[in-house]
Amino acid sequence: MFEHIQAAPADPILGLNDAYKKDPNPNKINLGVGVYKDELGHTPILKAVKQAEERLLLQEKSKNYLSIEGRPNYRSAVQTLLFGKDHQIISKQLAQTAHTPGGTGALRVAAEFIKKHLPEATIWVSNPTWANHQSVFQSVGLEVGSYSYYNADSKTLDFEAMLASLSQVPEGDVVLFHGCCHNPTGIDPTPEQWYQLAKLCSKQGFLALFDFAYQGFGQSLNDDAQGLRTFLDHVPEMLIASSFSKNFGLYNERVGALTIVCETSDQAESAFTQIKRCIRTNYSNPPSHGSAVVAEILNDAELYALWESELDTMRTRIHEMRSLFVNTLRAKGVNQDFSFISQQQGMFSFSGLTPDQVAQLRNEFGIYIVGSGRINVAGMTHDNMAPLCEAIASVIKG
Numbered sequence: 001m002f003e004h005i006q007a008a009p010a011d012p013i014l015g016l017n018d019a020y021k022k023d024p025n026p027n028k029i030n031l032g033v034g035v036y037k038d039e040l041g042h043t044p045i046l047k048a049v050k051q052a053e054e055r056l057l058l059q060e061k062s063k064n065y066l067s068i069e070g071r072p073n074y075r076s077a078v079q080t081l082l083f084g085k086d087h088q089i090i091s092k093q094l095a096q097t098a099h100t101p102g103g104t105g106a107l108r109v110a111a112e113f114i115k116k117h118l119p120e121a122t123i124w125v126s127n128p129t130w131a132n133h134q135s136v137f138q139s140v141g142l143e144v145g146s147y148s149y150y151n152a153d154s155k156t157l158d159f160e161a162m163l164a165s166l167s168q169v170p171e172g173d174v175v176l177f178h179g180c181c182h183n184p185t186g187i188d189p190t191p192e193q194w195y196q197l198a199k200l201c202s203k204q205g206f207l208a209l210f211d212f213a214y215q216g217f218g219q220s221l222n223d224d225a226q227g228l229r230t231f232l233d234h235v236p237e238m239l240i241a242s243s244f245s246k247n248f249g250l251y252n253e254r255v256g257a258l259t260i261v262c263e264t265s266d267q268a269e270s271a272f273t274q275i276k277r278c279i280r281t282n283y284s285n286p287p288s289h290g291s292a293v294v295a296e297i298l299n300d301a302e303l304y305a306l307w308e309s310e311l312d313t314m315r316t317r318i319h320e321m322r323s324l325f326v327n328t329l330r331a332k333g334v335n336q337d338f339s340f341i342s343q344q345q346g347m348f349s350f351s352g353l354t355p356d357q358v359a360q361l362r363n364e365f366g367i368y369i370v371g372s373g374r375i376n377v378a379g380m381t382h383d384n385m386a387p388l389c390e391a392i393a394s395v396i397k398g
């Protein structure tokens, strides 16, 4: 039965992790998968998470199923984080949120929902985009197109080309935007550019799907939500896939959410019943622990403040690593201009390293970078910076 099945290629991001783990090089450095590391190279459990877990352990009385959409205090807290607490979307109940297993789970549920209810829609993703986007959408049979985003020469957002591409997207199609901290480039639209994109969305009549996996890693929790909030000033409908893997450090708890915003609360309720069908026929209902932790933190002033300060610390450390990386490369004799890296935000930057250089870094130095040249700046530390930059200097000169 199974003898004809060919092995699938390794995942371009998670496959790197497996290769990294097997590498015996004691000086290996992992800048592949988007996971935050502290100065010691550890992926810490946040103090706010630990404290919430201690409370939950004492309070938890049952392991009964959650409802299909997840726990109410989580769903409402996610909306407050997305829209801000006084937003009319909340007061008028124009949005419905389901807890999904991670941001990828949210995207997959969104994909099935789109395929079923907007069957003619093509979904447009930025060029480049997260390596898994296309596969998630194609796995439900959606057509995937791409729109211009990045200027590889200037290492900036090619906003004119982006507008020109999106002006061709017809009414009824879906456009995926990265809410902040664009993965893989680290380059986001400015507030003025978000405004222009929102106007274009309204004019063209396409549906925006925001992939929002890094809220708090760019500028702040509120600033990072400005893109999607600006859209909501101009368009009545939206899908949002949230992830709390990074900003709560809850990678292995698979905690995310899919939110649908509609023109009326009746429409939102009705559409949400279909989202729940997609969930029921897929994984039935969500796992409990991660959302319980997030809800505990977001609904408690003290834990919220602690979490926000820990998030600030992570963001500040990454910004610091960006500058240190640029300066250390220069100090190690690299003449190529990498200063763009200190202007970008979030975990990632597109380094401009070629596939050959990426392969050389891995084979000769045990440095793991995604094949596209995307580097996870959050994997850099004061300790690994010098060997990292020496290795890069060597492959660039060589």
Ligand code: LMR
Pocket: 013, 014, 032, 033, 034, 035, 130, 132, 183
């Ligand atoms: C990444 O882009 O590295 C992360 O979002 C992890 C993943 O699932 O790919």
